[in-house]
Amino acid sequence: MSDTAIMRGRASYEMVSGDIARVRDFVREFLISAQNLRGWAVSARALDVAQLVASELATNVCKYAPGPCLVDLEADGTTLGIVMWDSGSVLPVASAADPTRVGQHGLELVLMVCKSLEVHQETVGKSLRALIDLADSPDTPLFGPATG
Amino acid sequence: MSDTAIMRGRASYEMVSGDIARVRDFVREFLISAQNLRGWAVSARALDVAQLVASELATNVCKYAPGPCLVDLEADGTTLGIVMWDSGSVLPVASAADPTRVGQHGLELVLMVCKSLEVHQETVGKSLRALIDLADSPDTPLFGPATG
Amino acid sequence: MTTPESRGDRSGPLPVITPCGEFDLESLPPLKAQIDAAVAAHGGVVVDAAGITFADSSFLGLLLATHQAADLRIAAPSATLGRLLSVVGADAVLRIHPGVQDALAAS
Amino acid sequence: MTTPESRGDRSGPLPVITPCGEFDLESLPPLKAQIDAAVAAHGGVVVDAAGITFADSSFLGLLLATHQAADLRIAAPSATLGRLLSVVGADAVLRIHPGVQDALAAS
Numbered sequence: 393m394s395d396t397a398i399m400r401g402r403a404s405y406e407m408v409s410g411d412i413a414r415v416r417d418f419v420r421e422f423l424i425s426a427q428n429l430r431g432w433a434v435s436a437r438a439l440d441v442a443q444l445v446a447s448e449l450a451t452n453v454c455k456y457a458p459g460p461c462l463v464d465l466e467a468d469g470t471t472l473g474i475v476m477w478d479s480g481s482v483l484p485v486a487s488a489a490d491p492t493r494v495g496q497h498g499l500e501l502v503l504m505v506c507k508s509l510e511v512h513q514e515t516v517g518k519s520l521r522a523l524i525d526l527a528d529s530p531d532t533p534l535f536g537p538a539t540g
Numbered sequence: 541m542s543d544t545a546i547m548r549g550r551a552s553y554e555m556v557s558g559d560i561a562r563v564r565d566f567v568r569e570f571l572i573s574a575q576n577l578r579g580w581a582v583s584a585r586a587l588d589v590a591q592l593v594a595s596e597l598a599t600n601v602c603k604y605a606p607g608p609c610l611v612d613l614e615a616d617g618t619t620l621g622i623v624m625w626d627s628g629s630v631l632p633v634a635s636a637a638d639p640t641r642v643g644q645h646g647l648e649l650v651l652m653v654c655k656s657l658e659v660h661q662e663t664v665g666k667s668l669r670a671l672i673d674l675a676d677s678p679d680t681p682l683f684g685p686a687t688g
Numbered sequence: 689m690t691t692p693e694s695r696g697d698r699s700g701p702l703p704v705i706t707p708c709g710e711f712d713l714e715s716l717p718p719l720k721a722q723i724d725a726a727v728a729a730h731g732g733v734v735v736d737a738a739g740i741t742f743a744d745s746s747f748l749g750l751l752l753a754t755h756q757a758a759d760l761r762i763a764a765p766s767a768t769l770g771r772l773l774s775v776v777g778a779d780a781v782l783r784i785h786p787g788v789q790d791a792l793a794a795s
Numbered sequence: 796m797t798t799p800e801s802r803g804d805r806s807g808p809l810p811v812i813t814p815c816g817e818f819d820l821e822s823l824p825p826l827k828a829q830i831d832a833a834v835a836a837h838g839g840v841v842v843d844a845a846g847i848t849f850a851d852s853s854f855l856g857l858l859l860a861t862h863q864a865a866d867l868r869i870a871a872p873s874a875t876l877g878r879l880l881s882v883v884g885a886d887a888v889l890r891i892h893p894g895v896q897d898a899l900a901a902s
């Protein structure tokens with residue numbers, strides 16, 4: 393696929409009140425433009441999942457790395473990449489899932505609905521990159537069948 | 541950088557007794573070949589880190605996803621990628637680091653010494669990809685100064 | 689048809705809360721306060737969830753915590769919420785009903 | 796020069812264990828048994844760590860658990876082990892000595 397077929401977007405936030413919702417709006421509008429301008433198929437599930445992932449990652453910036461946050465979106469006809477950079481140097485750490493915990497399980501959820509999740513150390517801070525399927529497909533088994 | 545400048549290696553394991561050490565040997569020998577055949581600079585730290593990451597990922601396959609395991613190595617002159625595929629569909633899940641835990645903290649350690657860590661869902665099982673700097677550089681702050 | 693009044697095991701029908709819009713970490717506190725108040729007064733609550741256009745793990749945490757402590761009944765979840773609940777398997781744990789009347793009538 | 800015998804606070808010098816080679820989940824059990832036996836008999840142990848050519852988080856877990864329960868002294872860690880301990884900040888927690896004699900003489 394040639395690079396001209398890639399659609400990109402970027403936005404920055406200070407993660408003040410209301411910004412979690414603004415990050416979701418940014419992602420939703422990006423996907424709707426992708427559908428309208430490029431004619432790409434974006435399933436209802438993908439629209440849901442993209443906003444969910446954006447919301448979880450932005451929530452974690454609020455909770456664990458308050459301060460500036462940069463969101464990069466990158467789509468081809470098949471997948472959407474959401475890259476969220478924050479200034480915190482602490483990396484989200486993997487440890488055993490605790491099914492008895494009532495807590496938020498934010499990244500657990502992200503892992504379940506994404507094709508991949510990447511953690512990158514940056515010169516300042518870190519970035520997380522989540523990859524989402526735009527269309528429903530047999531390759532996206534863990535979200536289960538769409539119910540609506 | 542052209543693709544011919546990339547060096548690749550692949551090995552598969554059943555994760556039987558001794559295989560964790562064999563995965564380390566495979567990675568070490570790959571890096572030593574890279575140094576000898578390509579003249580790439582591989583620091584003592586990088587040799588350590590690569591084996592440490594390989595050992596941690598292989599240990600987790602033994603503990604959490606017993607069965608076949610595929611190791612792909614990919615180096616250019618600057619970084620080494622270690623991709624480890626296993627057949628388990630459960631993904632390593634991120635949750636809060638607990639500094640009071642005496643436990644192994646394997647992936648926490650991997651995150652600390654790598655430039656990036658990726659978790660990919662595959663059609664069967666999953667893969668983890670860790671990226672390591674071959675040379676010591678100011679971009680690799682979290683391992684601290686080499687002591688030997 | 690079963691009406692709330694026909695349930696014999698409570699002094700009155702459970703209160704019904706009808707949250708609308710998007711629920712995340714920031715927008716959650718007023719809803720949480722409403723749910724907590726209903727639970728404190730009646731031991732349970734029906735959440736009419738048809739108008740929930742977005743929810744994430746913060747909202748999910750509130751549902752699971754409420755369910756552990758009280759009689760939480762979710763009615764008519766929107767497609768979006770239904771998907772969220774099924775991803776994490778919460779649809780097998782929580783009590784979900786097709787409509788508010790079913791939720792009220794359930795025992 | 797301080798010799799083990801000059802330490803007055805113990806009935807005898809701590810035992811010294813000299814593990815050599817690579818230590819991971821699989822190769823750890825014999826070393827763990829040796830350390831546990833030394834700790835059971837003497838309340839502590841000196842690990843002469845110069846010959847450790849590789850160690851990972853499984854080994855680190857053994858050191859940290861031993862340190863919490865007993866008088867663990869690490870002597871002359873190899874460069875590789877030194878790097879591992881410093882990454883996780885274990886060098887600030889564990890008792891590390893330049894050589895076996897220093898470790899034995901320490902109080």
Ligand SMILES: Nc1ncnc2c1ncn2[C@@H]1O[C@H](COP(=O)(O)OP(=O)(O)O)[C@@H](O)[C@H]1O
Nearest residue numbers: 452456457482484485496497498499634635636
């Ligand atoms: N952006 C971030 N910066 C620093 N730490 C993070 C970030 N995101 C997540 N974490 C760490 O990873 C852990 C897991 O996050 P998550 O699964 O979202 O759950 P929760 O917020 O419920 O703990 C958090 O507890 C936190 O320690």
Ligand SMILES: Nc1ncnc2c1ncn2[C@@H]1O[C@H](COP(=O)(O)OP(=O)(O)O)[C@@H](O)[C@H]1O
Nearest residue numbers: 486487488600604605630632633644645646647
């Ligand atoms: N290859 C794997 N397959 C399935 N689950 C894994 C795998 N690797 C790690 N995990 C999960 O991630 C958790 C964190 O792993 P790790 O940090 O290495 O620590 P530990 O083994 O000490 O729990 C594990 O407890 C396990 O639940």
